[in-house]
Amino acid sequence: MSRARSMVSPPILLVIITVILVRAQRATSETTTTEFIFQGFKGNQSQFQLEGDSTIKSNGLLRLTDRKSNLAGTAFYNKPVRLLLETNRNSTNATRVRSFSTRFVFVIIPSSSSSGGFGFTFTLSPTTNRPNAGSAQYLGVLNKENNGDPRNHVFSVEFDTVQGSGDDTDKIGNDIGLNFNNRTSDFQEPVVYYQNDDPNKREDFELESGNPIQALLTYDGATQTLNVTVYPAKLGFKPTKPLISKQIPKLLDVVQEEMYVGFTAATGKGDQSSDHYVMGWSFSSVGENPIAATLDLSELPPPPATKRRGFSSQVIVLIVALSTVMLVMLVLLFFFVMYKKRLRQEETLEDWEIDHPRRFRYRDLYVATDGFKEAGVIGTGGFGTVYKGKLASSDLIAVKKIVPNSRQGVREFMAEIESLGRVRHRNLVNLQGWCKHRSDLLLIYDYIPNGSLDSLLYSVPRRSSAVLPWDARLEIAKGIASGLLYLHEEWEQMVVHRDVKPSNVLIESNMNPRLGDFGLARLYERGSMSETTGLVGTIGYMAPELARNGKPSDAFAFGVLLLERKPTDSGTFFLVDWVMDLHARGEILSAVDPRLGSDYDGREARVALAVGLLCCHQKPASRPSMRGVLKFLNGEEEVVEIDDEWGYSKSSRSDFGSNFVGYVSSSTSIPSSSSAFDTRIISTSHVTSGGYRKKCLFQYELDASYLFIHELRTSAYSTLN
DSSP states (O other), X not given: OHHHHHHHHHHHHHHHHHHHHHHHHHHHHHHHOOEEEESSOTTOGGGEEEEETOEEOTTSOEEEEOSOSSOEEEEEESSOEEOEEEEEETTEEEEEEOOEXXXXXXXXXXXXXXXXXXXXXXXXXXXXXXXXXXSGGGTTTOOTTTTTOGGGOOEEEEEEOSSOOTTOOOOSOSEEEEEESSSSOSEXXXXXXXXXXXXXXXXXXXXXXXXXXXXXXXXXXXXXXXXXXXXXXXXXXXXXXXXXXXXXXXXXXXXXXXXXXXXXXXXXXXXXXXXXXXXXXXXXXXXXXXXXXXXXXXXXXXXXXXXXXXXXXXXXXHHHHHHHHHHHHHHHHHHHHHHHHHHHHHHTOOHHHHHOOOBOOHHHHHHHTTTTOGGGEEEEOSSEEEEEEEOTTSOXXXXXXEOTXXXXXXXHHHHHHHHHSSOOOTTXXXXXXXXXXXXXXXXXXXXXXXXXXXXXXXXXXXXSSSOOOHHHHHHHHHHHHHHHHIIIIISSSEEEOSOOOGGGEEEOTTOOEEEOOOTTOEEEOTTOOOOOSSEEEETTTSOTTHHHHOOOOHHHHHHHHHHOOOOOSOOOSBHHHHHHHHHHTTOGGGGSOGGGTTOSOHHHHHHHHHXXXXXXXXXXGGSOOHHHHHHHHTTSSOOOOOOSOSSSOHHHHHHHHHHHHHHHHTGGGSOSSOOOOOOEEEESSOOOTTOOOHHHHTXXXXXXXXXXXXXXXXXXXXXXX
């Protein structure tokens, strides 16, 4: 029995010894690590070694310095922290700095809005006080004599608030620095924090703001890396990217086996002083990756009120009174100036402004067009640019802005108001109003969604891949003729448009045409149409007799609109003669747009082409009126027989002869785009009958969309005699 007991005893003894050793090791570990948290410092005076100006306030704030000049204050936790750790790797004993983490919330309040200083530090020190430590740039850590001495064994994270001073080489100011036995930082970074949603986006802020700021310092002993994160406490989140993340192997040369952790601060002379407060503090060196406990901001003592140097109550009352009087005087002066300005404007109103009072406010048009930006441009004319706009009432408008400093532009502006200001017709663009603002002249129309006729049919690429059908083309022609009839015969005065062309015809969503751009229009009393003293219009649409007798013809321009289409190549034949030649040979339908194929009414096409020829007759008396044109197009009357000898030279028709046939047969080689341009003529001098020459007019390319003819390059009309 006794022998059995002796055999069991050794294992039991081994277990007991093991348990004792584990507990001893755990106890030893607990004594070599440190962990604490202070949610304010009230009642914890015994746990700190306070030196210099440092004190714990009755509300629990740890004040390092007040605003007096040349002060230093230190506050260290009174128990040492074991920061050196023995490691055994690959059977080799080594020493490294133990990992640790600390978190604290602080407030710095400058003595004035323009200056303060010098800052404070979080410091590892071999003692709880810093004997003979200097103020100002030495921050209560070192002095002039021992600055830079490796025997100091001091490491500081410096929260610097002064840009350079004395022998200081820290030139940034409002920065975080890492100091090793020296008040000069080995490494500095301006104070910022990084956004979590965009780690590359950095936000800067002031340390001396008077607002609570939170700092988190974490040192990883295994990688010798120190991470420093600083951010406003009110931010509500901790940035994941630290301000500083740097390996500091030289920390091992600084740290001794036992070190004290705490804070130091200092002020300078005069206004270079600040209040330095710590509101809460936590620290941990427990475990391989210690994290200091989170501070509950709601449990921390409130930060001190920011004290600003201000005026006495009597001075403040006086300033408020004087400011009120000045404000009242400025308001009265403003209304007086505006009243005088309005009186001057009313005294200088021109007659046409009184007769056409539908005036828009410039600021409303500026807002409606989004500041007249280029993205809102929907067209350009001879004297201005047209913008799309939207009024506050959600109504869409088109705003034509006349080119400033243009004398002819002012004339066009007034002509449109006089001619369009009162006319109303379903085939005429409706002028809503006008605006004159400094040098800007603006006309406001209804917005037409489909744009102009030429852009609808022949823009490259076209707005729609579908070809405009014959019925729509014919109705557009009738609508233009109806609008011209109203202007010529049915309104109270006779209006001659003088610039009829496809780019001035706007198409509504229901394909109803509206004739616009009345900048060259003239008003006449019935039966008193006089000669014009200027040559106006667009090349190719002006009647031949305009140079001889000065009388414009909307009928001629309408005929050109019917007969011609956008040119694609140069040529020497004359389009009207060519169509007339086809008519004489009974082949006039060969001139119909080939894109229509056979989808058109042959009888209506013959009538339309014949009407175009009549309107382009060289003899003005042989051209039909717009009322006659409508009767022809509506089939109410038969088209007048066109005589082959209708005024154009035979030689002009013989000029194109076989050349034209060759052009038509090679239609597949016609370019898909053209460099053609629209040339508008405005001359203030009278032009004699000999003023037109082929070299002057007929070599221009036309830029217009035409309803019924092949896409041909052509001259405007034959040489005038």
